[in-house]
Amino acid sequence: MKRLLYALLFVMVSVVANGQAKYVFYFIGDGMGVNQVNGTEMYNAEVQNGRIGIEPLTFAQFPVATVAATFSATNSVTDSAAGGTALATGSKTYNGAISVDQSKNPIVTIAEKAKRSGKKVGVTTSVSVDHATPASFYAHQPDRNMYYEIALDLPKANFDFYAGSGFLKPTTTFDKKEAPSIYPVFDKAGYTVARGYNDYKAKSSTAEKMILIQEEGAASDCLPYAIDRKEGDLTLAQITESAVDFLTKGKNKGFFLMVEGGKIDWACHGNDAATVFNEVNDMDQAVKVAYEFYKKHPKETLIVITADHETGGIVLGTGKYELNLKALQYQKHSADGLSNRISELRKSKGNKVTWEEMKTFLSEEMGFWSKLPISWEQERRLHDEFDKSFVKNKVVFAESMYSKSEPIAACAKEVINEIAWLVGLAADTPEAMSRYLPLAQVLNSSARRLTIRKLPNA
Structure with missing residues (x-):
């Protein structure tokens, strides 16, 4: 796994730094294992077309694919922090770590390398901006629950665009002490905070750096599930559109954009199959935004789809050769x-x-x-x-x-x-019930250069 992650990160760093790809999209389906993807495609076929089979997701049709084991440095079952760190840095670490090694020393992330190479950088998610996966790309903290401290790392990274539902502990430190709000810190660092999609459109043209979160009064921990969405709710596809719009304005040297479908994991923790499949479809809608961009810039765009672990042990069919x-x-x-x-x-x-x-x-x-x-x-x-x-x-x-x-x-x-014959869904688990998941599905005009094979004993 470590060698495979290094191979993936080497490919991505090389295309970022050496100009092989001007625009890089890095999608992460949190908790999205093989059966989450396959189940969604079979669900779509039954519901949309009334037939048995699959209705392929956009990203499932990309030409390069592989799988990987996901154990962390300290446990056979990874969490999102160690998994996110592995995807952001190519290095395994202990569960709970945010882009630090086992000695708690910072590890440079691919997003930071992209920024240093002159590209604009965006980090986005359907959950809070300070959650484990997005944090792993811009922060360096010994504990994923250090939400206030993680938020303070955001302006230090100096990325151009951040988006998600909000921030979990904007005025409370890890040791539960009251602290100055993070929002004046963002303002002092030159960030414009937009609350909602319409607010983004009103402010984006004059903003130098942007943080897009939900409207006042909305939950700070996550966007609504796709199945629960109401008109006017912020969506992951809108976040992706906004990120592309913002990262391509002005001097355009290219960008690196991470997009997390964070609530796939949450629905899997709740063993809520209908919600899981809707969340995978929702991330695919965000991927379609990237794919439309790719079609306009086919020789300059790289799209990678991956996951950090599988959650819930979702089982397709139990006891009978049957699904419904x-x-x-x-x-x-x-x-x-x-x-x-x-x-x-x-x-x-x-x-x-x-x-x-x-x-x-x-x-x-x-x-x-x-x-x-x-x-x-x-x-x-x-x-x-x-x-x-x-x-x-x-x-x-x-x-x-x-x-x-x-x-x-x-x-x-x-x-x-x-x-539906999905009774085999496991009771709530800390993380993965399956050791294997899709490491990457890749779309690029030079796919032959990017072919990644699963290494022996990876």
Whole structure:
């Protein structure tokens, strides 16, 4: 794996520094393993075309592909910090490290090398700008949870464009002390902060450096899941469009742009298959922005798609030679979104919800009974959770790494996964259940020069 990462980073550094590619896109699907990609393509085929097979994602059609093992320097199961550091620097490190080695010394990242070579640089994500994967490209900290300290590294890197949902700890240090807000620090360093896509368009022409985050009042930890998105919500595709627009204005010496589909991982932690497939499709929409740019600059553009690890151990088919992925189309919201709506129903009814009202609600939200027949055993499980939550008032929220869910929402998610024959989804895990994932899928006009093979014992 170490040699393979070095091979990938050597190729990317050489095309950045030696002018083989003027424009470099580096997409990272956090938690996106082989089955997340394959499952999305089969889901698309069933839902979009009503057929068995695959409807290829844009990036899955790129001409060069390989796989790699993802263990970190200290654990067979990597986390996003060690994985992000490996992808940003070509070096393995301990879990939790942000572009520092095992002795906690900074490691130069490919983004920093691109900046030094005269290119403009962008770091973007669908989660917070100070989260592990984006941080690994611009920050150097011994612990991924040092959000305030990571944010202070942002202006030190002096990159041109950052984007994501916001910042997790803008006024609180790692040791939980109140500190000056990071936003005046950004302002002093020459960054214009745009809140939302429209604000970006209003400010971008006069800004020298830009930080694009969500509008005031929106969550700072992440963009909404694609399945929950409302009109006006900031999207990863819009972020990618904005980054390309900003990085190509003025003197154009080329750019290096990292784009993370960060909530694939979050949905996998929650074992929420419908949401996972929608998130992979959503990242593919961002890849399409890069592909359209490639078509205008085919001899100067390199696009790399990769992942840092696989999350959730998603299993396609359990017990039978059968899949029913089209069933997932009837899930209208993420498990988190469904949980919020159940909480709203609980509040609106003063916790006096009947089983018939809950059945109507689940029929509308998940397609149960109206679109999807469910077994007696599945209905009994739903009713038992309803009885505990609404009759006996014993509400025990189901927890995963990034969310807490109403018990009925968690149960409904499990039932629809069973109907789709995805019941093999693992219980919430720290990270990867699979050792292998796509290291890179590459699109470049000189693909023969970029062919990377999986090395023995990598």
